[in-house]
Amino acid sequence: MVVISQLKPIRLLLSPSLCVNINMALAVAKPRKNHTKRSVEEEAPLYGDVLESVLSKLHLIHLLPACHVSKSWHRAVSSTLRFSSNRVKPWLVVHTQTTRFPYVVSSRAYDPASNVWLDVEHPPVKSVSTLRSSHSTLLYMLSPSKFAFSLDALHLEWSSTNTPPLVWRTDPIVAAVGHLIVVAGGGCDYEDDPLAVEMYDVRNGKWDRCESMPAIFKDSSASTWLSVAADERRMYVTEKCSAVTYSFDPESKKWFGPYDLCQDMAVFSSVIGFLNGCLVLAGVVGEAEAVKGIKLWDVKMSDDESLELGKMIGDMPETMVAKLKGESGCEPLISMSCIGGQVCFQNASDPSELILCELENGGCRWSSVRNDVVNDRTRLQKMVVTWANVGLPELQKAVQVGALKLN
């Protein structure tokens, strides 16, 4: 007698059926007897684990039709997305704006999970002024008479405030903190207070005045000299050259700091962002004309909300640094965008290569992607990079409104 041990349990098999109309939990195990008598027309059903394994091979965008095949397929799609977290990654969106009237904005998105670039056809954006982004998920345009912003993932929807900020600003820092949009500094010289801070409440459409920016930012309150990060509670501002940092609390409308985040004397420029809910600082090492590298640090926040530099969590590989610097020979202007555990480094002087970093298991995984948008025409245009959390609902909506095309 053959002893069967360690044999894999017989798989639950549903007898072949044309109709997947049965609750999978009630599937009954049936050994496959009389296989040769099975009708040629009958098709082996695709369901359960098998269906999920097949679906897990599809890119997010191709899962859309699969959602609607039947209720069980819909469940299988949800399940496969829930359990294959490495397949759904945030998208990078590169926006360009032409420098001549009508200042058309075009967008192209990159999905790191499938390594695919897609055009995003959003409704024409009525140009207000130069397209900008202070931190990773907000796009805005500001002119003396208008302030327009976009907060949704793929920036398909734009809103504008009824009235512009009270203070005339050329290049303030702008951040979305929860339902508030903070506009700080960048005021014109003849304004009484170039360091003025205002807040726009998205819910009620009202502007509010707050405590002005700290005096230390007097000569550098423009977005060129400052790096901004924000979470749901606060906005953080770092002076790039000194790494001196302040935080702004919209609730009390007050500034807190200064916090000195300079530790490594070799760092000449610092930018900040939020990774996995924690503040991080990226320091550019070397000199403006001779960038040697980029390092990433954790920023520790104590109970009283004061900040200090923590341990180093990443060091950009030399090959990536070279790619980022590019071949233009111009002084690199490095900016950083973050979402979740993903970082994107971009060089405004030569945006042909985007350097990505993914935080995983306490370490960094570096990669680079050729910026598909860069060509001779776009090289002279304004380019802004944002991150977008694109899940099935965002994708559905985008395809429905014609912003994304399945091809």
Next chain:
Amino acid sequence: MSTEEDTVQEKKTISLKTSDDEVFELEENVAMEFGTVKAFFGDDGVPRDMMMPIPNVHSKELTRIIDFCTKHLDLKPKAELDEAGKKELRKFYKEYMKEDTTERIMELILAADYLNVNDFLDLLNQTVADRISNKSVEYVRKLFGIESDYTPEEEEALREQYAWAFEGVDEDPAED
């Protein structure tokens, strides 16, 4: 009843008995590509000359699985050596399932899943995925003979809201 192990030759073989009572003798290295077989014989000395029944697998599927594993075992080490090897493996993956109907692939999936042949299963799943990638809802339903389990009202609402998913990029699922 066990088949006699061929103790004269150097290569060891494993015997498998299919659902249609056919006995296959495989080279041990090929048989060990089957996770189920590997687990069955295990480390604790289940004698290799014991015949293993695989009642859920038909000889037709087993023949094909053996064919894949044999070819794959030959190509895989070459792919690790150089670029030409890698190219050959890629080509193998691309061409191997080309002629098979979706129905055939489904049968192979069930067999490969039972036998735990991961490399083949991966290829089979990818092949099905490629065939339904970006196809409309109707195409997929026809391909697998799936009837919508939505109520007529739900179905109509879906078609209205997601019209784009029900149209376009269709080819005739010309399956035998």
